[in-house]
Amino acid sequence: xxxxxxxxxxxxxxxxxxxxxxxxxxxxxxxxxxxxxxxxxxxxxxxxxxxxxxxxxxxxxxxxxxxxxxxxxxxxxxxxxxxxxxxxxxxxxxxxxxxxxxxxxxxxxxxxxxxxxxxxxxxxxxxxxxxxxxxxxxxxxxxxxxxxxxxxxxxxxxxxxxxxxxxxxxxxxxxxxxxxxxxxxxxxxxxxxxxxxxxxxxxxxxxxxxxxxxxxxxxxxxxxxxxxxxxxxxxxxxxxxxxxxxxxxxxxxxxxxxxxxxxxxxxxxxxxxxxxxxxxxxxxxxxxxxxxxxxxxxxxxxxxxxxxxxxxxxxxxxxxxxxxxxxxxxxxxxxxxxx
Amino acid sequence: xxxxxxxxxxxxxxxxxxxxxxxxxxxxxxxxxxxxxxxxxxxxxxxxxxxxxxxxxxxxxxxxxxxxxxxxxxxxxxxxxxxxxxxxxxxxxxxxxxxxxxxxxxxxxxxxxxxxxxxxxxxxxxxxxxxxxxxxxxxxxxxxxxxxxxxxxxxxxxxxxxxxxxxxxxxxxxxxxxxxxxxxxxxxxxxxxxxxxxxxxxxxxxxxxxxxxxxxxxxxxxxxxxxxxxxxxxxxxxxxxxxxxxxxxxxxxxxxxxxxxxxxxxxxxxxxxxxxxxxxxxxxxxxxxxxxxxxxxxxxxxxxxxxxxxxxxxxxxxxxxxxxxxxxxxxxxxxxxxx
DNA sequence: CCGGGGAATGAAAACGTTTGCAGTCATTTT
DNA sequence: AAAATGACTGCAAACGTTTTCATTCCCCGG
Numbered sequence: 049x050x051x052x053x054x055x056x057x058x059x060x061x062x063x064x065x066x067x068x069x070x071x072x073x074x075x076x077x078x079x080x081x082x083x084x085x086x087x088x089x090x091x092x093x094x095x096x097x098x099x100x101x102x103x104x105x106x107x108x109x110x111x112x113x114x115x116x117x118x119x120x121x122x123x124x125x126x127x128x129x130x131x132x133x134x135x136x137x138x139x140x141x142x143x144x145x146x147x148x149x150x151x152x153x154x155x156x157x158x159x160x161x162x163x164x165x166x167x168x169x170x171x172x173x174x175x176x177x178x179x180x181x182x183x184x185x186x187x188x189x190x191x192x193x194x195x196x197x198x199x200x201x202x203x204x205x206x207x208x209x210x211x212x213x214x215x216x217x218x219x220x221x222x223x224x225x226x227x228x229x230x231x232x233x234x235x236x237x238x239x240x241x242x243x244x245x246x247x248x249x250x251x252x253x254x255x256x257x258x259x260x261x262x263x264x265x266x267x268x269x270x271x272x273x274x275x276x277x278x279x280x281x282x283x284x285x286x287x288x289x290x291x292x293x294x295x296x297x298x299x300x301x302x303x304x305x306x307x308x309x310x311x312x313x314x315x316x317x318x319x320x321x322x323x324x325x326x327x328x329x330x331x332x333x334x335x336x337x338x339x340x341x342x343x344x345x346x347x348x349x350x351x352x353x354x355x356x357x358x359x360x361x362x363x364x365x366x367x368x369x370x371x372x373x374x375x376x377x378x379x380x381x382x383x384x385x386x387x
Numbered sequence: 388x389x390x391x392x393x394x395x396x397x398x399x400x401x402x403x404x405x406x407x408x409x410x411x412x413x414x415x416x417x418x419x420x421x422x423x424x425x426x427x428x429x430x431x432x433x434x435x436x437x438x439x440x441x442x443x444x445x446x447x448x449x450x451x452x453x454x455x456x457x458x459x460x461x462x463x464x465x466x467x468x469x470x471x472x473x474x475x476x477x478x479x480x481x482x483x484x485x486x487x488x489x490x491x492x493x494x495x496x497x498x499x500x501x502x503x504x505x506x507x508x509x510x511x512x513x514x515x516x517x518x519x520x521x522x523x524x525x526x527x528x529x530x531x532x533x534x535x536x537x538x539x540x541x542x543x544x545x546x547x548x549x550x551x552x553x554x555x556x557x558x559x560x561x562x563x564x565x566x567x568x569x570x571x572x573x574x575x576x577x578x579x580x581x582x583x584x585x586x587x588x589x590x591x592x593x594x595x596x597x598x599x600x601x602x603x604x605x606x607x608x609x610x611x612x613x614x615x616x617x618x619x620x621x622x623x624x625x626x627x628x629x630x631x632x633x634x635x636x637x638x639x640x641x642x643x644x645x646x647x648x649x650x651x652x653x654x655x656x657x658x659x660x661x662x663x664x665x666x667x668x669x670x671x672x673x674x675x676x677x678x679x680x681x682x683x684x685x686x687x688x689x690x691x692x693x694x695x696x697x698x699x700x701x702x703x704x705x706x707x708x709x710x711x712x713x714x715x716x717x718x719x720x721x722x723x724x725x726x
Numbered sequence: 727c728c729g730g731g732g733a734a735t736g737a738a739a740a741c742g743t744t745t746g747c748a749g750t751c752a753t754t755t756t
Numbered sequence: 757a758a759a760a761t762g763a764c765t766g767c768a769a770a771c772g773t774t775t776t777c778a779t780t781c782c783c784c785g786g
Binding site for chain 1: 393438439440442443446452453462464466467468470474475478481483484486488499501502503504505507525529530613640643644646650669670672673674675677686
């Protein structure tokens with residue numbers, strides 16, 4: 049459309065009859081310039097439709113007012129909620145979110161981090177703990193602060209805000225034990241490159257071990273977090289080793305898939321089989337039967353991560369570790385063990 | 388951590404014993420420099436852990452390799468899917484996604500667009516048609532190309548990739564009419580600042596009008612796209628004017644909420660009430676009964692928008708309007724009208 | 727009336743890249 | 757053997773801000 053180049057600060061300065069320096073100050077440090085000059089500059093800027101050139105500013109100030117977020121995928125509802133909160137919260141403070149995904153591939157994560165660093169993010173938000181250690185080296189060298197979401201770093205070294213997956217998982221399993229269940233199966237997520245999944249599975253094992261109950265290897269399935277695979281995992285467990293009365297799922301998508309599979313096979317939930325999920329996504333309360341699950345406060349986590357990052361960027365310090373509660377929500381998908 | 392500043396291109400150049408220009412070319416236009424020099428530069432760069440300074444590059448080249456996306460909210464599953472596809476597709480071509488949201492507030496959208504422009508996005512992806520016209524002026528002045536997703540611009544002026552909501556909605560309603568339904572209710576989304584919602588509602592009216600069936604005002608509810616409101620809307624319709632046998636919902640979240648409400652009241656779906664949704668989110672096939680709905684190819688839309696934007700940024704031209712199919716998916720939530 | 731002291735302004739030097747242009751070679755071509 | 761070609765390389769000028777340091781301007785107290 050318009051072929052002439054956009055107005056720049058020097059145009060504004062000329063229009064207002066002031067120097068570059070004054071124009072710059074009038075717009076970004078108003079208190080440093082006299083009232084009337086300030087207004088004049090602002091008017092000219094508005095009139096010309098002046099839009100500051102972020103890259104130039106970034107170059108001069110060495111900060112981009114941009115924060116990167118690196119999610120496994122962002123279409124998992126739980127991550128979507130966190131992304132939303134993150135973007136919203138950052139925007140409130142004039143920051144913008146640079147979003148990237150890595151699909152649970154450490155190499156991709158490293159590569160994409162490099163790109164994010166090139167883009168000059170002032171800070172970076174990551175999910176979980178499992179990653180190429182090289183990535184931390186990169187961040188340290190670049191001097192870019194980062195926050196880990198979802199998990200709690202056992203070493204206490206990294207700044208993180210998350211929940212205690214293992215303990216929550218123990219609690220969910222306890223709940224089933226208390227209902228009299230003794231035959232368990234687990235539909236877990238992929239454990240490779242995913243500490244949350246591993247911790248949740250470990251939690252189940254721990255709770256069962258405490259009562260000397262064994263979790264048979266053929267009673268554990270791994271699946272990706274999409275509905276078709278979730279159903280498939282349930283089908284597989286049923287085929288390989290039927291007879292379990294409780295199914296613990298690595299997340300709600302897996303659980304809802306299991307629910308669907310049961311519905312289509314006439315397995316009654318919770319009369320024949322009790323199912324628990326993890327995450328408490330929106331849909332968990334919408335399906336029938338409503339899902340018993342562990343609530344992971346995803347949006348809150350996003351908000352906290354943003355707040356912590358903003359605080360650090362502003363020079364304030366925050367606790368290295370912030371734990372958020374992961375509450376067990378008992379709904380209709382769990383009941384007393386049959387017989 | 389490290390207090391000394393990051394290595395810059397001049398450090399690399401010095402280390403490799405070449406000029407700035409050659410170092411730059413060795414890294415970004417390899418074919419212009421001799422093999423051995425190129426390798427030497429690369430080695431030094433790797434050794435120093437050199438990371439190019441994006442802002443400086445953006446300043447010099449006048450492009451940021453960054454594309455902005457402005458979603459209403461991104462935690463709606465359908466938008467999450469598009470975001471994911473967008474981010475992924477852009478990343479494949481070395482672009483990064485700058486994500487912002489406006490929560491259906493035109494003023495916020497304008498404001499946030501300004502920020503995105505400041506950040507120097509090379510292109511912008513927007514959702515739907517309803518917005519402050521000033522926004523287009525802004526984009527035109529900045530000379531930033533944009534793509535509209537979801538809707539099809541009737542004027543054919545804007546570049547867009549979307550589906551024909553109204554027609555699809557007519558089709559869904561037809562489906563119910565064909566099943567013998569005559570008493571309709573609609574659980575619509577908020578129609579303010581949302582052309583998709585309006586078109587879908589209009590489609591229902593159109594289909595009914597064609598058979599001289601009236602849609603009573605008290606048989607229309609508006610709700611936001613979250614489960615609690617969805618249930619509330621259904622409850623309200625039932626209270627205000629019971630007796631309808633078909634419920635058309637503005638999207639799947641609304642439909643699943645209705646499903647949940649019906650389940651808790653003992654209303655059988657589809658025996659007593661047929662329900663159709665819109666979007667075909669993942670969960671639509673996972674709930675019981677599985678939802679009859681219109682499939683909106685959200686991920687594909689994200690991919691196409693990315694591809695179109697990349698093409699345009701590369702100087703190729705694309706069709707101004709690209710329509711994607713919105714297919715009716717008949718599942719278990721619709722059946723013959725009772726009696 | 728002078729000098730002192732802020733407050734407001736301006737000149738110019740960063741910030742770290744890319745790139746047009748002009749050189750320097752080693753090959754070819756005539 | 758001279759000249760022309762072409763492949764590499766380097767110099768230096770952008771790109772559009774912010775910010776340091778000086779300077780100017782005004783007002784006030786002495």
